[in-house]
Each structure stands twice: as structure tokens, then as C-alpha cells.
Amino acid sequence: MPLRTLETWPHGAIMLDAQHTRFALWAPDAFYVSVELEDGKSIAMLPQAEGWFEVEIKCPAGTRYRYNIDGELDVPDPASRAQASDVHGWSIVVDPLAYAWRHNDWQGRPWHEAVIYELHVGTLGGYAAVEKQLPRLAELGVSAIELMPLAQFPGERNWGYDGVLPYAPQASYGPPEHLKALIDSAHEHGLAVILDVVYNHFGPDGNYLGRYAKGFFQEAVHTPWGAGIDFDRREVRDFFLDNALMWLLEYRFDGLRLDAVHAIDNPGFLQELAQRVRQQVDSGRHVWLVLENEFNQAGLLKHGFDAQWNDDFHNVLHVVLTGETDAYYRDFAQDPTAKLARCLGEGFIYQGQTTRHGHERGEPSADLPPSAFVAFLQNHDQIGNRALGERLHHLCSPQALKAATTLLLMSPMIPLMFMGDEVNAQAPFLFFTDHHGELAQAVREGRRAEFADFAAFRDPERREHIPDPNALPTFEQSTPRLTENAHTSLYRQLLSLRHQHVVPHLPGSVALGAQVLADGAVSARWRLGNGSVLQIDLNLSATPLEQPTPQHLLFQTPASPTTHLPPFSARVSLAPVGEHF
16 A cells, blocks of 8 residues: 655645646545546545545546545545536646746735725626726726635635635636636736635535544634634645645735634644745745734734734724714724724724723734735625625715725725725625525524624514525625726825825835824824825814814815815825924
């Protein structure tokens, strides 16, 4: 019996040459495993040490296959590089070198140049349809697009966070070659491409790992999605580490956004991921690693990660702009203006303070650069996790939104916008799935139960009007019309100013603090890397403030000059090196 000599086998079907493929499956709870080909052939896999099964066979790219476990169950390859249809169907052998890249000299963009546009590939029509949006986004001033998760999920439509085959780009969006063409074209337009990856859980339908590889999970560790993934196991770690490297090396993504890492009960895995990426990606390439982390673990941002999505920035601004204090917004309801000032001056608001649940949250962050924080007024979560998917311009005044947008696009934090922000898209962005049977009913009921804490939906009858995630119209309503309008000119003007006056001098920037001017109004200052000082005065109240206009005014909204700070206004000033406001 052959024994493996490497520390682990690379998971999945790896082509050895044009005609031969090596298949490897970690199945420690299986007695017998075979590769089943669509033409009817069945090839027994050879058992190896530590629960691996492996075989090399004549098998070219395009071959459809699956695994049979103990003669009882046919399953897709958990490391499938492509699926013929759904997560329950045939996996496809993929030649990673088949695509002919056109822009081999692309080395990415430095992190400080990032202006990120988050989008959902499915609602925009697939990889090829997103490619058509690239010239418009580049001209607008966007420097990176971020794709919501692409891992193959059950059904034809999904947010992406129910993926169960992390190596396989969603088949309903197009084949892997179309995804590579999208990335190639983005590079042609000077756009970096980030992928949102989910390493904290598998979706509820189509995950067969529990049948033949129970060691993937720790039953004693509970997450919102079930048993936690066991990142202490080398085979499990490498499954996800190799996946991250596949996206960066084979698909040439320029970065990864790691979803909900607070649900990964193993900080060593995250540090190893950052280390492996930094070691194995060519040193000349700019590759970005960004976290979503409810725990505000500032320490991770000093160990290989570029930045974290700053939910605190969004949450406190949402409270100030809309007055909403339901659910998690309650943590920002008390003295939100002071909290906003702390966010602008120190990064995180919660740096060890106690939340409404009585838990301490966060770590000190004032020593981090402003670019360690990704700021946003909305994203897929903050729109889609609303019961009716309303966008921010439906919830606050247009003048206040313009002022907040000025803060977003001109502060030294890294700005992120969600698809449609730049046109004030009227379409909601709802939560949608394509589950069936009992699972569909459970998702529907669970979705409605989530809003029992919200004043508008405490009445069970009102919750019945929350859109069914599985209904096709829920998905169809979430497709935005991206026709440019007067609002787009605000984005274009601000991003032009950002790229001209802020971006070149972001490296070395430090916050100089922020002060409360009045309820709903703050003033924040930053010293940029060249010694100039950026100041943003923001008034989100209905009261004008006696705040003298700085000498070095760069932008203001509303545009009419005034000696005070009008209601719902913002102004941006930039004092040259050696001068002061």
C-alpha cells in the first residue's frame, strides 16, 4: 500500500499533465472510496495514512466526476474546481493553466489607493455582465471591486454565504474562464479585484463532509451556523489555506475579505493564513487581506492583515442619520456624537467597552493608521439585513446623506460603497436564497424571527410581510438600475479630489483627534504623510453652527459659501505643509 510522503495531500483533483489527473480526498470516516466518472467508469481510490484516499488516472480537463463513499453515497468533490450544475451534481476537472492571461504585467495597487465598490455578481447578471460595468466604475474613481462570495451554493441564487464548495466559482454566474476574464479585464482598467471568502462555516445544504470527515468540525464549539470548523487539524487548515492561495495565484485576485472571522475559534489559523499569503505571493505584487471581525481585534491588524471593515463607523453614523436604535444600534444610541468623534480620532469605538449584552468588545486601536479601517455608509449586510432591504437614502434627508458621503469619501479611512450607492438606486437589496422543502420553510421562519427585536416588526402579523427569501421576486427586486444621475456627480467630484489630494499622501497618516462641536456635529483632523493637515467639519444636525470657514477650503456641501457651518453640511479643508488652520 503506497504511503503519502508529504505532510498533507493537496485536496481535490489536480491535473498532472494534459491527460492525467490525481484525485485526493480526506475521508477518515470512510472504509472505501471510488472516483465515479460520468461515462460509467468507477476507479477505486487507494487508502493512505491519516485518512487520505488517492489515485492517479487518465482524465483530461472537462471530465465530470464525483466520489462514492462506502458504496452507499455519491458526493461532489469538496475541493471541486467547478460544478456542472448544483452542489449535489458532478464536479469537473479544471485545467488551471487553460486561460490565456492578457495582462501578465499587472502587479496590483497599493492598499492606500483603495476605493472599493462591493457588488453581487448574481444580481448584476453574472461574470460577463459585471465585466461590462468596469469602464464606468474606473471612470467614476473606483480603484477596486469586491465580489460577494462566489463559492458554489445550492440553487441558482443566493447571497453567497451558504456556499459549500469553496473552490468552485458559482456555475450559474458563468464558467471559471469567465471569472478569469472579468479579473483580467478589471486589471486592464486599473481596477483591483477582491473576493469575499467564507471560512467560518459551510452552508446548510450540500455539505457532505460530516458523513466521511467528521474531523472537519468541533461539536463542542458552537457558531450561528452549527458546529465550528476544527482549524487545529492540519488537513482542515490546509483545505482553507490552499483555497486562499488558489484565488490569489490561479485566479489572480488582488485580495481577500475574510467573512466573520470572530466565528473562527483559532487566531493561529488567521495568522498562518496571512503568513502563507505573504510568503507565497510574489513580493512585487500588492495583495490585500481584509477582515470582518465583530470582536474588533486590533492586534490582528498588526500581523499581516491590511484592514478591517469598521462596523462602528457605519453603526454610529446610521444612528445619527436615521435616529434608529433597534437591536445592535442600541450600542450606539447613547451620546452618538461623542462616539462618532472617537471613531474618527481612534478607529474603533468599542475598544474594550461593555456592549448592551454585558460583554467587553474590542481592543485599543488608536495606534493604528487610518487606512487600517474600511469605512462605509452601507454594504450588503447593512442593507440586506434590514427586513425590507431599504437603502440609506430612503431613511434620511438627501442633504444629510451628501454630508455623510463627503466624510466617507474624503477621510483617510479606506472608503467602501455598495453597488447602487453612486446613483441612489431605488431597488432594495433583500436577503435571498434558493432553498426548498423543509429548509426553505426554516429559512423563511428564521428570517422573520430575526426582526422580533425591531419595534416595527414586534407584531407577528407585520413580520408575515417580510419578503420570503426563497421567492424569485425577492431576488429580482434586488437588481439595481445603475443609470447615472445628479447624485453620481457628487461621487465623481469627491473621488477626483480624493485621488488628487488625499491618496498620494495617505502612507504615514495619523489622526490628530476629533472634537464634538454640538449634538450631531464633529470636527476631525489628520496629519497626512507629507505633513499637510486634512480637516473635515460635519454637521448632521438641523442647527447652524458658528464655526469659521477654514482658509484652505477644498470642498463643501452645500456649495454656497457661508461663515458658519449650515445644517446637514460638510466641508473639507487641507492646510499645506507648515501652515495651520
